[in-house]
Amino acid sequence: MARKNLIDDAKKLNGVEKAAVVLLALGEDHMQLWQALDEEEIKEISQAMSSLGTVTSNVVEDLLLEFVSSLNNGGMIMGSFEQTQRMLASFLPADKVDALMEEIRGPAGRTMWDKLGNVNEAVLANYLKNEYPQTVAVVLSKVKTDHAARVLAALPEDFALECVQRMLRMEPVQREILDKIEQTLRVEFMSNLARTSKRDSHELMAEIFNNFDRQTESRFITSLEERNRESAERIRALMFVFEDLSKLDPGGVQTLLRAVEKDQLAMALKGASDALRDMFMSNMSERAAKIMRDDMDAMGPVRLKDVDGAQMSMVQVAKDLAAKGEIMLAGQGGDDELIY
Incomplete structure (x- = not known):
C-alpha cells in the first residue's frame, strides 16, 4: 500500500526502494541504467516506485551519495527477495518472515482486490466454489468486471447463478465484514497460493x-x-502426453472426438500406437472408423513434425475440456485415471 508519511530516513528503505528512489531522482536523462536490469528487477523496482509516497530531499541526497559510492567500489544498489528475507530475519520471528515473503511473492497488486485480479480465473474459481455464495458475491463485486465474468464462467453453473442472485440483492458491505473477508483471503488463499507457486x-x-x-x-x-x-x-x-489419452474411458474418448477436427485426428492417429489408435476407432461408428482409416491411408507418408503438432493439439483440446469442467484430468502423467 502507498506510504502515508514522509520518508525522512534512508535506513527505513530496503534495497529495491533505494534503487527506485535513485532512478526517480536521476530521471529520464539516465534511462540507460534501466537497460542493465532484467525483467524481474524492472518489475520489482516499478512496484516500489508506485508506492513510495513522498521522499525528503535529504534522503534523496543520502541515497545518491550512497549510489555513487557503491559505483566507485564496483558495486550496485539492488534489492532482491533473498536480501529482503535476510533483512526481515534480523528482527522478526521466522514464521512472520515466511508469511511476509509468501505474500510478497504472491500475485502483484497494492490491495487484496488488485492481487485477486492477477490470479488465474480457474484457480480463483476452484477456491471460491467451496465458499458461501454471499462471500463469493462480495469478492466478485470488488474485482474488475471482466475478471469477475471469467471467474463466474469457471464456477459450477448452479452455484454461479446463486452468486449472481446474491450480487443483485447485495447491499453495502460493512467495513468489518470486508476486513474479515480480506483477512481470510490473505491467510487461507494467498499464502497457500504463494507456497504452491514455490513448489511448482x-x-x-x-x-x-x-x-x-x-x-x-x-x-x-x-x-x-x-x-x-x-x-x-x-x-x-508430471508431463501429460498424447499416449496418456489411453486412460480415457469411452465417454471421455467420445467427448474428445466431438471436439477435435477430423483432419487433425487423422494426422494424430497416423503416428499413434496400435493400441491407442484401436481405442479411438472402437469409440467411432463402423462407418466413421472406416472413413478415418481411408483418410489415413490416403495421406501416405507424413512428416513427424506434423504428427507431433496434431498430437499436441489434441492434448491441448483435452486440457481445454478439463478447464471447462467437461472432463477432469487427475494425476497427469501418474497412476491416477481420468475422472468424469
Missing part, C-alpha cells in the same frame, strides 16, 4: 516440455537425466 517449478517445466516437439523433448530429457536424474524423472511424471 517442475510442473512449470513439464508444461514447457509438453510443448516441445518429440525430438527436442527427447534431447532435453536425456541431457537433464545426465545432470539431474531426479528432476528429469519428476518432470517426466
Whole structure:
C-alpha cells in the first residue's frame, strides 16, 4: 500500500526502494541504467516506485551519495527477495518472515482486490466454489468486471447463478465484514497460493516440455537425466502426453472426438500406437472408423513434425475440456485415471 508519511530516513528503505528512489531522482536523462536490469528487477523496482509516497530531499541526497559510492567500489544498489528475507530475519520471528515473503511473492497488486485480479480465473474459481455464495458475491463485486465474468464462467453453473442472485440483492458491505473477508483471503488463499507457486517449478517445466516437439523433448530429457536424474524423472511424471489419452474411458474418448477436427485426428492417429489408435476407432461408428482409416491411408507418408503438432493439439483440446469442467484430468502423467 502507498506510504502515508514522509520518508525522512534512508535506513527505513530496503534495497529495491533505494534503487527506485535513485532512478526517480536521476530521471529520464539516465534511462540507460534501466537497460542493465532484467525483467524481474524492472518489475520489482516499478512496484516500489508506485508506492513510495513522498521522499525528503535529504534522503534523496543520502541515497545518491550512497549510489555513487557503491559505483566507485564496483558495486550496485539492488534489492532482491533473498536480501529482503535476510533483512526481515534480523528482527522478526521466522514464521512472520515466511508469511511476509509468501505474500510478497504472491500475485502483484497494492490491495487484496488488485492481487485477486492477477490470479488465474480457474484457480480463483476452484477456491471460491467451496465458499458461501454471499462471500463469493462480495469478492466478485470488488474485482474488475471482466475478471469477475471469467471467474463466474469457471464456477459450477448452479452455484454461479446463486452468486449472481446474491450480487443483485447485495447491499453495502460493512467495513468489518470486508476486513474479515480480506483477512481470510490473505491467510487461507494467498499464502497457500504463494507456497504452491514455490513448489511448482517442475510442473512449470513439464508444461514447457509438453510443448516441445518429440525430438527436442527427447534431447532435453536425456541431457537433464545426465545432470539431474531426479528432476528429469519428476518432470517426466508430471508431463501429460498424447499416449496418456489411453486412460480415457469411452465417454471421455467420445467427448474428445466431438471436439477435435477430423483432419487433425487423422494426422494424430497416423503416428499413434496400435493400441491407442484401436481405442479411438472402437469409440467411432463402423462407418466413421472406416472413413478415418481411408483418410489415413490416403495421406501416405507424413512428416513427424506434423504428427507431433496434431498430437499436441489434441492434448491441448483435452486440457481445454478439463478447464471447462467437461472432463477432469487427475494425476497427469501418474497412476491416477481420468475422472468424469
